[in-house]
Amino acid sequence: MPERRAAPAAPSAAAGSGPDAAGPDAAAGTQPSSGAPDPAPAPPWTGELRLAVAARQGRSYAARQFHEGALRILRPHYLDRSGQVTYTVVNPGGAYLGADRYLIDVEVGRDASLALTTQSATKVYRTPQGPAAQDMTVRLGPGAVLEHLPDQLIVYRGGSYRQRTSVEMDPTSSLLLAEVVTPGWSPRGEAFAYDELRMRTEVRVSDPSGPGSRARRLVVDQLRIRPGEHDDVAGLGLMEGHSHTGQLLLADRRLDDELYRELVALVDASATRSGITRAGIPDVGGVRCVCIRSLADSTERIAALHRAVADALRRRWRGQAGVRLRKY
């Protein structure tokens, strides 16, 4: 696909850790503009974030981190006594614009544990230059844990967004990926005014029998909503009268029948219209997969279900306290 993006106005610092002072509004004036074409060869990503988490004596920490362009990361937090590190992704520009391309690359090493979240909702504005895109690549080592609990996604009028998430996990690692999607709005407050939303998540399980062997596909989760192609996006089979949708993907060897029944009870008790199922190809390295898909009328109702599921898994598998993500 041809590159037609504008470079971010604020060249940001490259590698390094430490506190990042950029508040939610600090960089509001530095959004990439979508004006005249840039004659210079465009850098490949509007924003790039690379994070590698390792564990030492039960405490997880960033062994490497790198950010460039319109993606940054806040200093780490340790929100409970589990040793899990929590990182918060920040988009200093405040929103994704047309033809923007973002890369988030995450590696969680042996026995390390990462909770990854965002500082605020991911907003996609009008994208006349082409869809905004986010690619996320994840590698999970033996015994690694990743909980990805971003804020909701909002695609505004005239916006198109494509998200691709690609995970390669060790059969002994543990994965939780959550998403909440709002209806987006036009300036007049009309819902579902965006052009198209596509989210694709593919999880593969690496073969511990040796490097070079191909990771096997476990599951592919797809969501596609294109409001304009339907007479009624709220209709049967689509949003069915609801405004928000959510999805939660779990992959772990320990998702047994008893636990599945517990998760079904959480789904039934939630204030959402949700489905839950055992997803994916059976017996790929012994990893089991469960997917929950939801419809509701607020972000919070779906987020509450996602937290309830994450908390149940934390309790059972790690004796860890519930999710309490601090937002600044």
Add this chain to the structure above:
Amino acid sequence: MGIEEPRPGRAEQGDPDGLAGLLGMMQLTDSALPTGAFSHSLGFETYLQSEQIADEDGFSAWLEAFVDQQLTYTDALAVRLVYAASGFAAVEDLDELVTAQALPEQIRRSGITMGRRLLSIGAASYPSPWTCRYQREVEADRMFAHQATVWGVLARSLGLPEETAVAAHLYAAVTSLTQNAVRGIPLGQSAGQRVIRRAQEWVRRGLATSRELVASGQAGEALGAVSPGLEIAQMNHERQRARLFMS
């Protein structure tokens, strides 16, 4: 375009009038073919129980969404990608992808159950290098046999044009789902025929959309794209108390 599977010419196949492909298609997409399609609602039974589907209009609305979404983005693309396959390895990968993207367990199982029956009938009736290999790989548990991928392989071996193969598969799904609705809702036979007639427009739309996705190189990434409502209903079917259908 990929290399065609080696196929004997018409004369060698004893096909002087050139009707072998058409007749094969009529056998394998007939709703009487014993694949078990009569026992799958593919999610509409959930709406039946919640009384969101109670008549011809309700079923019609669901079927249109189903054709636009699942049949277009999964089945039609899968058949087309078999036609685009340059070798059997691409079919193996596609078989895995189609299985991995079917999130609701009952949908994944129904695709495989019907696909295996279709493959076994098809490979026995119209043996070819790819159909026989597919059959061996499935017996050895190395492939799954999703129905759309199986039909793509059979149709290609029969020498059917791609558009015909996709249309026949979508139309067969529409017919069997409508027959199930006639029994399950129930609808009158005439109402069923009205829905089938109306659905031809949706099938055409699915053909065009899937053709464009392949032409623009997006088919692999788009395969399985679906809207939330249909999938939630398919997931919830497994937890319904009384069920007429297996999915």
